[in-house]
Amino acid sequence: xxxxxxxxxxxxxxxxxxxxxxxxxxxxxxxxxxxxxxxxxxxxxxxxxxxxxxxxxxxxxxxxxxxxxxxxxxxxxxxxxxxxxxxxxxxxxxxxxxxxxxxxxxxxxxxxxxxxxxxxxxxxxxxxxxxxxxxxxxxxxxxxxxxxxxxxxxxxxxxxxxxxxxxxxxxxxxxxxxxxxxxxxxxxxxxxxxxxxxxxxxxxxxxxxxxxxx
Amino acid sequence: xxxxxxxxxxxxxxxxxxxxxxxxxxxxxxxxxxxxxxxxxxxxxxxxxxxxxxxxxxxxxxxxxxxxxxxxxxxxxxxxxxxxxxxxxxxxxxxxxxxxxxxxxxxxxxxxxxxxxxxxxxxxxxxxxxxxxxxxxxxxxxxxxxxxxxxxxxxxxxxxxxxxxxxxxxxxxxxxxxxxxxxxxxxxxxxxxxxxxxxxxxxxxxxxxxxxxx
Numbered sequence: 001x002x003x004x005x006x007x008x009x010x011x012x013x014x015x016x017x018x019x020x021x022x023x024x025x026x027x028x029x030x031x032x033x034x035x036x037x038x039x040x041x042x043x044x045x046x047x048x049x050x051x052x053x054x055x056x057x058x059x060x061x062x063x064x065x066x067x068x069x070x071x072x073x074x075x076x077x078x079x080x081x082x083x084x085x086x087x088x089x090x091x092x093x094x095x096x097x098x099x100x101x102x103x104x105x106x107x108x109x110x111x112x113x114x115x116x117x118x119x120x121x122x123x124x125x126x127x128x129x130x131x132x133x134x135x136x137x138x139x140x141x142x143x144x145x146x147x148x149x150x151x152x153x154x155x156x157x158x159x160x161x162x163x164x165x166x167x168x169x170x171x172x173x174x175x176x177x178x179x180x181x182x183x184x185x186x187x188x189x190x191x192x193x194x195x196x197x198x199x200x201x202x203x204x205x206x207x208x209x210x211x212x213x214x
Numbered sequence: 215x216x217x218x219x220x221x222x223x224x225x226x227x228x229x230x231x232x233x234x235x236x237x238x239x240x241x242x243x244x245x246x247x248x249x250x251x252x253x254x255x256x257x258x259x260x261x262x263x264x265x266x267x268x269x270x271x272x273x274x275x276x277x278x279x280x281x282x283x284x285x286x287x288x289x290x291x292x293x294x295x296x297x298x299x300x301x302x303x304x305x306x307x308x309x310x311x312x313x314x315x316x317x318x319x320x321x322x323x324x325x326x327x328x329x330x331x332x333x334x335x336x337x338x339x340x341x342x343x344x345x346x347x348x349x350x351x352x353x354x355x356x357x358x359x360x361x362x363x364x365x366x367x368x369x370x371x372x373x374x375x376x377x378x379x380x381x382x383x384x385x386x387x388x389x390x391x392x393x394x395x396x397x398x399x400x401x402x403x404x405x406x407x408x409x410x411x412x413x414x415x416x417x418x419x420x421x422x423x424x425x426x427x428x
Contacts, residue, residue, distance in 0.1 A: 008424055011417055012226075018416040019408065023397040043397060082419040096317045100310035106395070110412045111419035150422065174425055175418050181320070183237040183257060191425055193418035194233065195411060198324045202232040203225055204389050204407040205296040205325035208364065210222055211388055211405055 009057040014081065016054050019044055021077045028070050036067035083111040088149045090173075092164040093156030094119040094134055097179060101155060103130040112151055116143065120160075137167070144171025151175050158182040223271040228295065230268050233258055235291045242284050250281035297325040302363045304387075306378040307370030308333040308348055311393060315369060317344040326365055330357065334374075351381070358385025365389050372396040 009017070023043055027035060037055060041048035055068070058076040062068040078084055089112045091098055101107075102114055117134045119125060125136045135143065144152070144167075152168035154161050154176060161180035168176055175191035178184055186192055223231070237257055241249060251269060255262035269282070272290040276282040292298055303326045305312055315321075316328055331348045333339060339350045349357065358366070358381075366382035368375050368390060375394035382390055389405035392398055400406055 009420070014417050014420050015413045018410065018413040019397065022395050022410065022412070026397055043399075080420070081416045082423050083416075087419065087422060096310070096314035100314040103310045104411075107415070110415050112415060151418070175422055177415065177418050181236050183233065183240055185257075189425075191418060191421045193414055193421070195414040196232065196236065197318075197409060198236075199229045199232040200407055200409040201321070201324050201326060201391065202295045202297075203228050204365070204391050204405060205301065206223070206228050206294070207405045207407070208301065208389055209296050211403075 009054070009080075013054045013057060016044070016046065016050070017058075017077050017081060020051075020054070021074065021081075024070050024074050024077075028074065033070055034063075034066040034068065035070055035073070037062070039067070081111065083109065086111050086113040087151050088113055088115045088147065089151035089153055089177075090115060090140060090144060090149050090168070091117045091132075091153040091155060092119070092137065092140065092167075093154060093160065093180075094121070094124050094129055095155065095157070098153075098155035099129055101153065101179075102132045105130075114153075115147060115149060118164075137164070140164075140167045141171040144168065144173055149173060151177060153177045153179070154184075155179045223268070223294075227268045227271060230258070230260065230264070231272075231291050231295060234265075234268070235288065235295075238284050238288050238291075242288065247284055248277075248280040248282065249284055249287070251276070253281070295325065297323065300325050300327040301365050302327055302329045302361065303365035303367055303391075304329060304354065304358060304363050304382070305331045305346075305367040305369060306333070306351065306354065306381075307368060307374065307394075308335070308338050308343055309369065309371070312367075312369035313343055315367065315393075316346045319344075328367075329361060329363060332378075351378075354378075354381045355385040358382065358387055363387060365391060367391045367393070368398075369393045 020040055037051040038048045041051045058080045060073055060076045086108050091114055094117050102117060114132045117132050118137045118140050119134055120137050124134045127134050152173040154164050156164050158180050161182045162184060165176055165184045169190060178194050181196055181198055234254055251265040252262045255265045272294045274287055274290045300322050305328055308331050316331060328346045331346050332351045332354050333348055334351050338348045341348050366387040368378050370378050372394050375396045376398060379390055379398045392408050395410055395412055
């Protein structure tokens with residue numbers, strides 16, 4: 001573990017690092033080996049000073065003329081975002097969104113590995129969805145404890161999300177990734193990340209107003 | 215259209231307004247009619263000053279003792295976020311995430327209405343997914359122009375996302391909601407909102423490090 005792991009970056013920086021990662025992956029595929037912070041800034045559409053500050057959190061050295069090595073930067077971002085060693089995760093709610101999540105095999109590249117899924121539907125319990133076994137919801141707490149699972153993902157309807165969260169907390173989970181359109185009440189030591197699509201959609205629909213007024 | 219529509223709020227405020235909306239919806243179902251900014255702040259876990267500033271963007275009046283009327287605040291948020299009159303949208307990429315999106319009927323409540331979906335898979339073209347008709351991708355540009363569609367949603371694999379975006383731009387779309395893990399290159403006048411789940415996951419996996427160091 002290196003020093004840079006200890007310097008916490010603000011959330012907007014973490015979000016941008018993830019966007020740089022996608023950009024750099026594309027550029028790497030195009031055969032580009034070195035990149036300047038100004039190029040990154042132009043491509044993403046943010047201020048170059050901001051890009052330099054973001055990259056400083058990871059303490060990656062750049063060269064004055066050629067800029068940053070793309071591979072090195074990609075590795076640094078993966079390491080900084082804790083994507084190198086995937087953490088085990090359980091998912092509750094095997095509806096269409098839950099199924100889509102289980103089918104996205106690349107989450108392993110982004111630090112998360114689905115061990116099992118849970119549902120209340122007898123038709124789903126005992127099956128596998130995209131190679132992940134589905135268990136009855138009652139087994140969640142015990143299995144989470146036994147397997148020391150760190151991440152709980154909630155893709156249930158709104159009305160079922162709080163009780164799913166409570167089961168995760170009882171099972172000793174450390175972080176909850178919540179997709180249900182509801183405000184969850186959790187103990188303070190639990191990390192909660194809301195991935196509610198409505199937040200992202202709100203930014204888009206709100207920006208449409210400004211567009212219309214131009 | 216009221217005055218408040220013209221005052222632009224920063225993106226973090228817009229995201230928080232969406233979270234307040236979910237909280238207020240839950241409280242309303244619990245029979246609560248009035249709420250203070252301090253209560254909202256405590257529930258969401260942010261500073262009360264921030265909540266008050268966020269609400270100021272919408273110019274909703276509160277009473278000194280009882281605080282804000284929950285219904286009035288809900289209506290104000292919906293109006294401010296442009297959720298009152300849903301905009302028409304096309305979706306490209308009817309894989310598992312695209313199918314999940316089409317199945318989430320509540321997007322209408324959040325300002326977006328799916329008119330049609332597009333794919334390159336002959337088995338999907340000509341069918342309907344959750345009541346939305348699926349057309350061949352080649353028809354996108356012409357249909358978008360003819361129906362004056364405003365929002366384009368991209369749920370394709372990464373390699374197909376840029377060409378889908380180009381078709382949307384050619385079709386006169388105003389905003390793109392991108393779920394593909396790729397950096398899109400778009401003309402400046404197009405609104406781009408990246409809903410890449412990896413951004414949200416990055417915040418969670420990064421926070422897990424801080425948790426482990428406590």
